[in-house]
Amino acid sequence: MDKVKIGTCWLDGCSGCHMSLLDMDEDIVAVLEKAEIVFGPLVDAQEWPEGVDVAVIEGAVSSQDDLKLARTARARSKLVVALGDCAVTGNVPSMRNGIPVRRLLERVYVEGATAEPGVPTDGVPSLLKRAEPLHAAIKVDLHVPGCPPKPDAIKQVLGDLLEGREPDIESRLRFG
Amino acid sequence: MADKVKVRIDGEVIAATPDQTILQVARANGKYIPALCYMEGLSAVGACRLCVVEVSGVGRLLPACTTPVQEGLAITTISPQLQAHRKIALELLFAERNHICAVCVSSGNCELQTLAQEHGITHVRYPYNYPTLPIDMTHPRFVLDHNRCILCSRCVRTCAEIEGAHVWEIAGRGIQSRLVSELRRPWGEATTCTSCGKCVQACPTGALTEKGFGVEEMTKKKAVVSRLTSMRGGR
Numbered sequence: 320m321d322k323v324k325i326g327t328c329w330l331d332g333c334s335g336c337h338m339s340l341l342d343m344d345e346d347i348v349a350v351l352e353k354a355e356i357v358f359g360p361l362v363d364a365q366e367w368p369e370g371v372d373v374a375v376i377e378g379a380v381s382s383q384d385d386l387k388l389a390r391t392a393r394a395r396s397k398l399v400v401a402l403g404d405c406a407v408t409g410n411v412p413s414m415r416n417g418i419p420v421r422r423l424l425e426r427v428y429v430e431g432a433t434a435e436p437g438v439p440t441d442g443v444p445s446l447l448k449r450a451e452p453l454h455a456a457i458k459v460d461l462h463v464p465g466c467p468p469k470p471d472a473i474k475q476v477l478g479d480l481l482e483g484r485e486p487d488i489e490s491r492l493r494f495g
Numbered sequence: 496m497a498d499k500v501k502v503r504i505d506g507e508v509i510a511a512t513p514d515q516t517i518l519q520v521a522r523a524n525g526k527y528i529p530a531l532c533y534m535e536g537l538s539a540v541g542a543c544r545l546c547v548v549e550v551s552g553v554g555r556l557l558p559a560c561t562t563p564v565q566e567g568l569a570i571t572t573i574s575p576q577l578q579a580h581r582k583i584a585l586e587l588l589f590a591e592r593n594h595i596c597a598v599c600v601s602s603g604n605c606e607l608q609t610l611a612q613e614h615g616i617t618h619v620r621y622p623y624n625y626p627t628l629p630i631d632m633t634h635p636r637f638v639l640d641h642n643r644c645i646l647c648s649r650c651v652r653t654c655a656e657i658e659g660a661h662v663w664e665i666a667g668r669g670i671q672s673r674l675v676s677e678l679r680r681p682w683g684e685a686t687t688c689t690s691c692g693k694c695v696q697a698c699p700t701g702a703l704t705e706k707g708f709g710v711e712e713m714t715k716k717k718a719v720v721s722r723l724t725s726m727r728g729g730r
Contacts (some may be wrong), residue, residue, distance in 0.1 A: 417627030462617035466597035489615040495596025
């Protein structure tokens, strides 16, 4: 039987949710017996492949690149999981939403800079007006909140999905 | 008026007195109805709409905290319809302001967060409002963070009804409503504030907190505030 294809990505977040995924310790071996990770910070692929079964997405949608990757992941994956508070609620990245983008960038990169003040434009994606939860940008099938979600919660969700069960999130629900 | 009335809550016949509300009778008989703005020992205002119940023969949902019992009422406290309404009420509270649990001192001890988890809320279906709101840190011991305030007014009632100082009030209307101290004077300059801290203990979220606590460190003791009223014989 073909292995289930999992793609992961990290938008506007701190990578803590990916750390929590790794924090499953040896249980990740059991996951990898049934699934393979075909895209994400943990593997080497350059582009989100076609035919992914489960997309696991960390982070808020905050920049043009985030939006593009989220849309690609959605288009090429059967099921999308929003992993962690940033993807589910906007969380800490959304704390900038009350500040106009230009004002925000100037405050940080001009007023806040001690050397070479200036808003960077080369090689960085432009910010969206707001950092939004994933479901504001694409259709999300499953929300797993937590900052980060506990390894047990991720294990439960992935385990349920791989067994073909509807994931039991409510018993492990937790924000923050 | 009869001294005792009989009501049916979720099918069970319960004796009550006519001066009690549905919420009081339910809780006194071990039946759980969620509520945020209700706090034992304070007057009830029916602000949060979480305690809505179904009363047979009444075509709309009624807030249990402000509805007095009457002879023969048949009340339903839990149903798919009620759960759906309570979820909507909770999600709208989250959408209205910036409730960032991950950086909140009350995370893990927050009534709003707990109720969301109890109601199986995995995400908020409504667009977030992202208002720009101030944090008042002028008081030497306490903090008011408007981002976490749900306008339940428990602090307002605690200060007015228990401490008798009337520092707090809700100003403005609708989505512009704000908790204000002493007619919009910064909290630290409010001359009527006795710094008793009971409003902080009564606050269900991280809107009113004590300084010096980190994320997840603040626990509230609202029972202490409620007990003051009962020790004064309800006066």
